[in-house]
Amino acid sequence: MFGGLIDRIQYIGAETLRSFQRLGRASVFLLEVIASCADLVLKPTLLIKQLYSVGVQTLIIIVVAGLFVGMVMALQSYYALVDFGAEDSVGVMVALSLLRELGPVVTALLFAGRAGSALTAEIGLMKATEQLSGMEMMAVNPMRRIVAPRFMAGVISMPLLATIFSAVGVLGAYVVVVQLLGLDSGAFWSQPQNKVDLYLDIYNGLIKSVAFGFVASWIAVFEGYDCIPTSEGLGQATTRTVVHSSLAILFMDFILTALMFSK
Amino acid sequence: MTSRKIEILVGLFVAAAIAAFFMLAMSVSNMSSYGAGDSYEIKARFDNIGGLKVRSPVAAGGVTIGRVTEIQYNSDTYEAVVSMTIEEQYNKFPVDTAASILTSGLLGEQFVGFEPGAEEDFLKNGDVIDLTQSALVLEQIIGQFLYSQSDDEKTE
Amino acid sequence: MSDILVKIRDLHFSRGDRKIFDGLSLDIPRKGITAIMGPSGTGKTTLLKLIGGQLTPDQGTIEVDGLNVHQLSTRKLFELRQRMGMLFQSGALLTDLSVFENVAYPLREHTKLSDAMIRHLVLLKLNAVGLRGAADLMPSELSGGMSRRVALARAIALDPMMIMYDEPFTGQDPISKGVLVSLISELNSALNICSIVVSHDVPDTLSISDHVHFISAGKIVESGSPETLENSKSAWTLQFIHGDADGPVPFHYPANPILDDLYMDGK
Numbered sequence: 001m002f003g004g005l006i007d008r009i010q011y012i013g014a015e016t017l018r019s020f021q022r023l024g025r026a027s028v029f030l031l032e033v034i035a036s037c038a039d040l041v042l043k044p045t046l047l048i049k050q051l052y053s054v055g056v057q058t059l060i061i062i063v064v065a066g067l068f069v070g071m072v073m074a075l076q077s078y079y080a081l082v083d084f085g086a087e088d089s090v091g092v093m094v095a096l097s098l099l100r101e102l103g104p105v106v107t108a109l110l111f112a113g114r115a116g117s118a119l120t121a122e123i124g125l126m127k128a129t130e131q132l133s134g135m136e137m138m139a140v141n142p143m144r145r146i147v148a149p150r151f152m153a154g155v156i157s158m159p160l161l162a163t164i165f166s167a168v169g170v171l172g173a174y175v176v177v178v179q180l181l182g183l184d185s186g187a188f189w190s191q192p193q194n195k196v197d198l199y200l201d202i203y204n205g206l207i208k209s210v211a212f213g214f215v216a217s218w219i220a221v222f223e224g225y226d227c228i229p230t231s232e233g234l235g236q237a238t239t240r241t242v243v244h245s246s247l248a249i250l251f252m253d254f255i256l257t258a259l260m261f262s263k
Numbered sequence: 264m265t266s267r268k269i270e271i272l273v274g275l276f277v278a279a280a281i282a283a284f285f286m287l288a289m290s291v292s293n294m295s296s297y298g299a300g301d302s303y304e305i306k307a308r309f310d311n312i313g314g315l316k317v318r319s320p321v322a323a324g325g326v327t328i329g330r331v332t333e334i335q336y337n338s339d340t341y342e343a344v345v346s347m348t349i350e351e352q353y354n355k356f357p358v359d360t361a362a363s364i365l366t367s368g369l370l371g372e373q374f375v376g377f378e379p380g381a382e383e384d385f386l387k388n389g390d391v392i393d394l395t396q397s398a399l400v401l402e403q404i405i406g407q408f409l410y411s412q413s414d415d416e417k418t419e
Numbered sequence: 420m421s422d423i424l425v426k427i428r429d430l431h432f433s434r435g436d437r438k439i440f441d442g443l444s445l446d447i448p449r450k451g452i453t454a455i456m457g458p459s460g461t462g463k464t465t466l467l468k469l470i471g472g473q474l475t476p477d478q479g480t481i482e483v484d485g486l487n488v489h490q491l492s493t494r495k496l497f498e499l500r501q502r503m504g505m506l507f508q509s510g511a512l513l514t515d516l517s518v519f520e521n522v523a524y525p526l527r528e529h530t531k532l533s534d535a536m537i538r539h540l541v542l543l544k545l546n547a548v549g550l551r552g553a554a555d556l557m558p559s560e561l562s563g564g565m566s567r568r569v570a571l572a573r574a575i576a577l578d579p580m581m582i583m584y585d586e587p588f589t590g591q592d593p594i595s596k597g598v599l600v601s602l603i604s605e606l607n608s609a610l611n612i613c614s615i616v617v618s619h620d621v622p623d624t625l626s627i628s629d630h631v632h633f634i635s636a637g638k639i640v641e642s643g644s645p646e647t648l649e650n651s652k653s654a655w656t657l658q659f660i661h662g663d664a665d666g667p668v669p670f671h672y673p674a675n676p677i678l679d680d681l682y683m684d685g686k
Contacts, residue, residue: 045266048266048269048270048273049266049269051273051276052269052272052273052276055273055276056272056273056275056276059276059279095287095291099287099291126514129509129511129514130507130508130509130511131511131512131513131514133468133473133507133511134505134507134511134512134513134570135513136471136473136500137471137473137500137503137504137505137507138500138501138524138525138528138573139497139498139500139501139525139528139529140524140525140528141497159280160276160277160279160280161280163280163283163284163287164279164280164283166283166287167282167283167284167286167287168283170286170287170291189290189291192291192292193290193291193292194320196291196292197292197318198288198292200318201292202284202287202288202292
């Protein structure tokens with residue numbers, strides 16, 4: 001029994017060391033990726049291709065999710081506020097929640113599930129089929145040609161997607177509250193215009209989504225590049241991408257919210 | 264998929280995002296009230312600003328004419344100094360204009376209200392308003408009300 | 420210019436606790452086909468990766484064309500790799516590019532040739548491997564043998580001084596295998612370069628090589644021309660060439676005597 005305890009402690013120690021090692025490797029990897037990004041200015045075609053597969057192909061799920069999130073929030077806040085005769089505030093409530101929190105966070109979570117896992121799988125598969133090795137032997141740095149464009153595309157796409165998500169969400173709320181529940185359209189728009197601040201709310205929301213895009217893309221390309229090149233290793237890496245990105249996004253959201261809106 | 268088609272779709276994606284941003288900025292946020300035009304700065308000293316915050320509106324006759332940009336406490340005079348940016352188009356406020364801290368509705372947010380005076384000279388950039396009325400603090404009003412009630416009862 | 424293109428001295432390399440090379444020394448001449456053979460798991464592919472600078476040895480040196488591969492800066496190493504071609508076991512074609520673009524890839528990356536010139540060169544290289552007609556196909560539409568031939572066209576796109584073949588014959592039907600065997604041999608004599616073939620496919624490899632090295636347990640077991648090796652006195656070499664089930668490499672994985680194992684519980 002005593003031996004079991006020592007084994008357990010040893011196991012925890014080894015796991016901790018392994019996590020630090022991975023974090024270190026991921027950080028060095030990130031520096032390499034960022035250093036390789038400069039090249040993309042010379043080869044914008046590579047970036048555009050990735051913007052398509054990372055950004056455009058994620059757009060559908062973002063638009064649909066944004067629409068329904070906006071509609072549901074409008075309904076719920078309407079029923080809660082109508083008792084106080086404050087249903088005029090539905091617009092501002094939906095707009096603020098979307099811009100400050102739900103836009104960046106839900107977009108980032110969907111992004112991690114849709115684009116992040118696809119990035120990991122794609123890079124991991126290229127590793128498993130020796131394509132990365134093959135590029136190296138052709139004297140082509142896969143960091144520059146494969147990893148950097150995907151990483152940059154993720155960082156660029158996230159704020160664009162989050163903006164679209166929020167805008168579609170507000171429109172969804174408008175449809176529900178104004179068209180279906182018959183609230184006055186002027187009242188719906190005027191409150192947000194008074195209370196939503198361009199800098200504090202919209203810009204901070206954008207900064208959040210850039211930060212989430214950075215972390216989610218980093219995790220996705222690192223897991224792909226670092227995976228064990230077997231079908232099992234690939235599956236594990238893809239799962240890790242989704243789990244780790246989601247946790248990182250939620251954790252960072254707390255920190256960033258505390259920093260930005262603490263006043 | 265040809266690269267031309269991909270470029271077009273990516274272009275549409277970016278355009279959609281920019282459109283979404285403008286929609287949020289113009290029709291959801293208060294960007295329009297920042298105004299692109301020039302502005303000038305006025306300061307006012309209050310004994311008590313209540314719940315006034317940076318970016319609270321400044322209104323005259325119910326129309327928003329500017330915003331609070333900074334709130335400081337002067338520990339020499341024991342007063343709160345509120346800096347406000349007023350849009351340039353509203354530059355005809357007499358120097359004896361009074362500033363008071365008002366509340367929109369019973370429990371709404373607080374704002375600075377301007378009550379124009381009668382002087383010939385107008386407020387300029389950097390001027391300080393001396394005629395001020397502090398925020399009404401609900402607890403004090405209730406306290407005063409109860410106090411005067413009990414006074415009334417005594418005199419009767 | 421020395422006749423030796425690749426010079427390996429006292430190479431040590433291990434993966435985890437497993438020693439893969441233990442003081443291996445080897446010279447590969449500038450011309451002709453050199454075969455490196457040995458049982459599975461002896462690190463033949465690892466050797467190619469060490470020569471290409473993708474792995475770093477624990478000890479010892481590898482020189483290619485007089486340059487110590489593992490002391491080069493990344494830029495110099497990449498310059499050296501432009502003069503090396505490598506054919507991976509799977510072909511390692513870029514799956515999102517067509518056959519034509521795959522062969523054009525190294526040209527586009529490393530030269531400033533015009534599009535017309537690149538087209539010209541790519542079609543010539545594809546013609547050399549007999550796949551000019553497949554230029555517009557995607558890698559997913561190719562058979563394994565065809566992928567390797569496309570990869571071969573890609574490997575010779577920059578006219579390298581050497582080509583490394585990693586198990587080129589594994590998993591091929593007799594016809595594709597025959598095509599690859601004659602391609603390797605013809606390309607080598609046409610381009611007059613150094614070819615390094617790593618394989619455990621004895622008859623096909625021996626039929627085209629000029630020099631053969633057998634590797635086992637991290638060391639060279641025997642070297643020579645195919646003829647001398649066929650008449651080798653080494654029991655190990657003979658077992659490998661003839662594919663005998665038992666010999667110096669035992670059929671049984673090391674174990675206790677079978678009677679001990681079987682009657683353990685009756686003890």
